[in-house]
Amino acid sequence: GEDVEQSLFLSVREGDSSVINCTYTDSSSTYLYWYKQEPGAGLQLLTYIFSNMDMKQDQRLTVLLNKKDKHLSLRIADTQTGDSAIYFCAVPEGSSASKIIFGSGTRLSIRP
Amino acid sequence: DADVTQTPRNRITKTGKRIMLECSQTKGHDRMYWYRQDPGLGLRLIYYSFDVKDINKGEISDGYSVSRQAQAKFSLSLESAIPNQTALYFCATSDKTGTGTYNEQFFGPGTRLTVL
Numbered sequence: 146g147e148d149v150e151q152s153l154f155l156s157v158r159e160g161d162s163s164v165i166n167c168t169y170t171d172s173s174s175t176y177l178y179w180y181k182q183e184p185g186a187g188l189q190l191l192t193y194i195f196s197n198m199d200m201k202q203d204q205r206l207t208v209l210l211n212k213k214d215k216h217l218s219l220r221i222a223d224t225q226t227g228d229s230a231i232y233f234c235a236v237p238e239g240s241s242a243s244k245i246i247f248g249s250g251t252r253l254s255i256r257p
Numbered sequence: 258d259a260d261v262t263q264t265p266r267n268r269i270t271k272t273g274k275r276i277m278l279e280c281s282q283t284k285g286h287d288r289m290y291w292y293r294q295d296p297g298l299g300l301r302l303i304y305y306s307f308d309v310k311d312i313n314k315g316e317i318s319d320g321y322s323v324s325r326q327a328q329a330k331f332s333l334s335l336e337s338a339i340p341n342q343t344a345l346y347f348c349a350t351s352d353k354t355g356t357g358t359y360n361e362q363f364f365g366p367g368t369r370l371t372v373l
Contacts, residue, residue: 187367188347248299
């Protein structure tokens with residue numbers, strides 16, 4: 146089955162860029178997702194990218210997809226204290242989008 | 258009002274007790290999911306249901322059972338709770354999807370369960 150891996154922690158200085166990386170194993174994935182979990186809350190979709198794209202930009206967020214290496218990244222520009230959260234990479238299992246496999250989540254902490 | 262609600266939000270129980278976690282949604286979605294979250298392990302799928310008559314096991318279904326009482330309600334039961342079932346439990350919903358189509362999942366706020 147699909148395997149999705151992320152590093153567990155990232156610490157950045159306020160105002161710097163944060164880059165969260167994810168690797169996956171299933172090459173048939175179509176849409177790939179990034180979810181954000183704020184303290185005490187459930188997950189919420191942050192952004193996504195379709196597999197025929199290399200990059201998607203949405204305000205401070207940039208998603209990069211390298212299909213050859215099965216690598217997905219999320220860049221947050223000008224990181225703010227409100228960006229402190231756990232970020233999950235999520236990839237559909239198989240050609241069907243009905244089941245989503247989540248990575249372990251990367252906890253982003255912001256230093257002043 | 259929240260689209261996906263879970264009750265209770267917090268629960269402490271003892272080993273061997275039966276416990277039920279409930280999930281309700283007003284999004285009109287056919288698909289509902291139960292996940293557990295453990296530190297460092299991310300979200301793992303326990304059970305999922307694509308409609309009222311369709312229930313499927315996820316990767317960690319042992320020790321759990323579910324009931325889909327209606328399109329809007331999906332409950333998770335621990336028949337005899339054990340300490341390693343202490344975790345944060347999330348319910349999620351999604352709309353029907355064809356092969357390869359967009360499938361955003363909508364999460365409830367979670368239930369923190371502690372088994373002593």
